[in-house]
Each structure stands twice: as structure tokens, then as C-alpha cells.
Amino acid sequence: MRVAYLDPPLERSPGGGCRRVDRGRPGRYDGRVAQPISEDEVAHVARLARLELSQAELEQYTSQLAQVLEHAADIEALEIEGVPPTAHPFPLVNVLREDVPRPCLDRDEVLAQAPDVDQDRFRIPRILGEAP
């Protein structure tokens, strides 16, 4: 699979601002991210997310994720001292609701979604290990 070219990387100017740098061949990884992602790391993340990947998929995603990290390298090059981290793209804070009860779902309807039910609870296979 072919990955689209990224924009040229940003580079810090002597004045502290940012400007696009034309390197002739745009979007290549320039080594500023210390370690490109390895196949092992991708396999680890896939395991955590309970995704089963074939070898071909593993290779494909490793290459795609490397491209994403290259994009992060662009951001690393920015002068961000004094810039607060963005927690959310919307310029909103304190979206709150009043502490007022609302109707719940019908239990029979809820439990009908469960693979197995016992004593009005979700019945699940025996758990190995504790709650993390």
C-alpha cells in the first residue's frame, strides 16, 4: 500500500518562529524521532487492543504507523515553550450537567444483550488475574 506524501517538515527559524522547509523530496523521515516504531511494538499494541494481525497486516501497519510518527517529528521541531498543551480542539470548558436522575434502561432489555445471564447479572468466564 502506498502512503501519501506528508507536508514538508517544519523547522525552527532563528527568530523562534516556524517555517516550512523545502527539502526537495517532501515528507521523508529526517531522523528527529529517535526510534521509528518496530514490528514488535506494533504487535504489542495490537495485543493490548485485542487485535489479531496477520504478518502482512503487521508489516503494513508498522509502515503506516511510522508515517504517522514522522508527522509527530514535524511537531517536535516546533518552538512550543510557553504554549499550553491542547486537551481538546473545542474552545470550551466546564460542560456540566445538573445532578438530576434520569430514567435507566429496562433490565430485561439490558440483560438480553449479554452472552450469558445468572442471578440478574452478566455471567462471564472465570477471570485470570485481578482487575488491573
Added chain:
Amino acid sequence: MSGTGPEGWEVVIGLEVHCELRTRTKLFCGCPNVFGDEPNTNVCPVCLGLPGSLPVLNREAVELALRIGRALHCRVQSSVFHRKNYFYPDMPKDFQISQYDVPVNADGWLELPSGKRVGIERAHMEEDTGKTTHVGGGGRIHEATFSLVDYNRAGVPLVEIVSAPDLRGADEAREYVEELRAVLVATGASDGKMEEGSLRVDCNVSVRPEGTTELGTRCEIKNMNSLRSLSRAVAYEAARQVEVLTSGARVVQETRHWDEADGRTHAMRSKEEAFDYRYFPEPDLVTLSPSDEWISAVEAALPVLPAERRRRVAEASGEAPGSEAVSTVVRLDLDDLVMAASSAGADAGLALRRLANEVAGALADAGRVSLDPAAFVELVRMEQDGELTPAQARRVLKELVAVGGAPRDIAGRLGLRSLGSDQLSSVVEQVVTDNPREWERFAGGDDKLVGFFVGKVKAATGGNADLRAATELLRGRRSQSGPSTT
């Protein structure tokens, strides 16, 4: 084992206390926050993690979190919610919404009755998980044949309070939890019911040779559901770690499960990757940034907290703030009576003693007592003025606590009245005259005989004499009777 730990070793403890907030609804949805309802009745698409549902933060939960933060002298800051990702059936979403690098409250402290200040690293907001019940194998997780899940608790608002590793030994850990519980209850944030899981304590324990300052490798202990379990678990774990270290081995950093039945902690084997939570900012929630006005209003509405109440009682009574009597009356909410005595100009120290001993005892027996402040202060005055002997005052107090009424009426009804000092003097004269040989020996230096004379006074007055005053009279009479010896 003593509360201070194995000899030659220092036990270092940091506690994580999860406190369920007393809101009407859950943290991110309108499902009722009620303990003990029928399983899986307080659930909706949000807390079941159904696709397309969106969380909205509960204002009252924030209010209570701010109260906790300010009561613990924390800095309240703009904070962000994160997703903590893990696969476990107690969370149907497969992540828990928590706070990670920017908690709402940071860097506070809690003052213990001993006067020690314990650092609070953070007190952040998060949602509770569902409740799993392990069936078969005596309820033990590894031996269970299957598990059952009730999601009523999933999404209930929590504040997790993380202490610095400032605690030394099981007793201090317990003192901290008791004090923290009192603060949480006083602020109205928590009902403080450990037995219902409203307060849950995890404990980080390490040991180091006494006199050293470097922290040892710690273990986290979970599953303690009472203060007693906490003390036992800390004591067991500290002894275990000392044994590991003295045998030349190393303590492995791990989570251990307290087993109440066998009185030991057990390592929980989990795959290492289970703890790779891949936190990232919750995209469905925006920054929580309480205004200065909100924080000031919360602060202004805080009740007087236990540490301050102890200080007030100590100042009024002349006792030390860390004394047993002072902490007892504050713990039992009897301190207003000390203050009532003090502001009425009665002997607050005497009031404190009667409350910490007799009234606390009556409370322990009866579960609750009602005591009219004016009547109590009146009784303190009667004892203070010598109208009642200490024994008589205790008797009247017992009646006052049991049935109420006016102390003077009770004393009259029971025929209790201390002898006036003139009468007491003449009784003392009488018993001395009646027992000349004993008096000679007493006057000659045989101090044991004071008991003999006091007994005679007691018998002669039918118990209505202040025996301490009688003792003073006897000693005074001896020193005035001249240098018959030495």
C-alpha cells in the same frame, strides 16, 4: 506486632483511598448513585459503554471533589480527563475515565491528631467500576468457576486521594484513614461507610533499615475492607518484606491481594502488559476549569474540620490537641459541649474529662445519647463549685444522659449533695478525735493511714463527701499539728 513495625526496620507507607461521592447520580450519566439496589437496574447506554453514547460531567460531583481538595489544602487546577484503557469485565467500555497527568487537586496535606502533617500528592476524579462476584472456590478469584457482574456501580463518581509515602507503621496508617474519613464525612462528600465500599483503601508498603533515607521497593496491597484488615495487612506485609531482605533476596515490586481468612498477602500474577494503560485525553469531555469564584464559594462553605476542632477544644480546656481526650470528644462530635462550657465560663477541662470518659462510655453502650448543653454546663458548674463530689457528679451525669432533666433536680431526687466545707471539717475533726492512736501514727509519718481516715469520713457521710477534699484536710491538719516527728 506493634504498630511501628519490625525492630531495626522502618515501615514506609503511602495510601490510596477511593472515596465514592454522595451524589444523586453517576459521574457522567443520570443513573442513580445508590448502594444496594437490584443488580443492573441503574444502567444506561453511557455507563454500559454502548456505541454513540456521550458522557457529560456531573456538577455536584465536581463540587464535592473541590470540597475534598480544599479540605485537604490542595491546589485546585484546570484539569483534564483521560481514558485509562484495559480489558476487564468490570468496565463495559473497556476503559475507565480518570484523570492522569493533570488532576483537579494537587499538593495538599492532612493533619493527624498527633499533629503530624501527611502530604497529599493528588485527589483526582474518576468513575467507579462495576462489581464482580466470583462464584465457586470460596469466592477466591483464582479458584472461581465463573464470575457475575453488576454494573450499577459502574460510573459512580469517585475521588482517589493519594498520600505521599509519609506514613510510618500500621498504627499511623490507620490514624490517617480515620482522620481522612472524618474530613470526608464532615465535608459531606462521603458517607464514610467502609463496609459498603464507600471508602476503599489500597496501600503501598516498603521497608528500610532504620536510620536510612532511601525508599525500599514497594508492594501495593489491595482488598482490605476494614481498618482492622489494613493494620493486619500492613503488619504482615512489612514482616514478609523484612524476611525477604534479611534472607538476602530482593523485594519484587508487585500488587498483592490481602486474604482476610488466612491473614496473608498473596501475589496476583498478571501479565505485565495489563498495566500498559495507554492513557490519552478523553475526546468526549472538555477541560474542567473551576472559576476562582466557585473555588472560593466552596471554601467559604466548608465546615470547621476536625484538626481545627481539636485545636479549639485544646485551647479551651488546656489539654494538648493530640491528647486522647481531645481526639475522643471530636471524633464523637461532643466537642460543642466543651465549647459550651467554655463560653459559659465553666471549667472546660472538667467538661472535657466528663465527656471523654462518662459520656463517651454511655455512647459506646447506647449507640447514641442526647445531652442538653445547658444542663451539662450546669452540672459541670455544680461539680466545679463543690456542690457535688466527683462521684456524685458522675451519678447525676449518668441520669442526665439516660433520662434528661435539670441536674439540680436530679441531685435532689437522688439525695446527692456534697457536704459544705464547714461540715466536712467537723466530720474530719470527729474521726480524728475518735481514733487517737491511728492519728498519732499518721501524724508520726505513717502515710498509709490516710486511707483509713478517708474511709472513716466516707462511712460517716454516707458517700456525700468530696474525698479528695477530705484527704487535703487530713494532710493539712497533720502539717499544722506541729513537728511531731523529724
